[in-house]
Amino acid sequence: MRCPFCAHDDSQVKDSRPTEDNTAIRRRRQCESCGARFTTFERVQLRDVTIVKSDGKRESFDRSKIEKSVSLACRKRGIEQERIAQLVSGIQRQVETAGESEMPASRIGEMVMDGLMQIDSVAYIRFASVYRDFSEAKDFQDFASQVRDVGGD
Numbered sequence: 001m002r003c004p005f006c007a008h009d010d011s012q013v014k015d016s017r018p019t020e021d022n023t024a025i026r027r028r029r030q031c032e033s034c035g036a037r038f039t040t041f042e043r044v045q046l047r048d049v050t051i052v053k054s055d056g057k058r059e060s061f062d063r064s065k066i067e068k069s070v071s072l073a074c075r076k077r078g079i080e081q082e083r084i085a086q087l088v089s090g091i092q093r094q095v096e097t098a099g100e101s102e103m104p105a106s107r108i109g110e111m112v113m114d115g116l117m118q119i120d121s122v123a124y125i126r127f128a129s130v131y132r133d134f135s136e137a138k139d140f141q142d143f144a145s146q147v148r149d150v151g152g153d
Contacts, residue, residue, distance in 0.1 A: 003036060003038070013027050016028075023089040049101065061095055063088060074123045
């Protein structure tokens with residue numbers, strides 16, 4: 001594993017343990033060159049899935065993009081990072097076990113929205129505002145009134 005500090009190619013594993021939700025292995029490493037310590041996570045990847053964007057472009061599935069989007073939507077909402085990680089892991093499992101080599105990005109967006117609706121209505125609306133490209137305040141009002149009707153908030 002390459003050191004993120006000095007780019008040396010070798011590091012030594014000092015500690016390994018499963019994450020709390022058992023979806024990854026957390027490894028503490030130490031660079032053999034500069035001595036810096038860092039953490040890596042090892043996850044099982046069942047298959048390579050290509051994501052088809054709305055403009056037709058194709059790219060490999062990237063878990064970190066979902067993590068970033070969900071974290072942004074949940075920012076300052078008091079939602080534990082572990083809960084976010086569970087949501088992202090669940091979406092990743094759904095994508096990899098769907099049995100398809102290609103999946104539309106819109107389907108993943110819907111999975112994220114479904115998951116966020118269960119966690120926090122404000123995070124759900126925040127994500128939807130970007131995902132559905134709200135352009136006016138009225139868009140927020142209309143969507144929020146639907147959320148109130150569905151979620152009972």
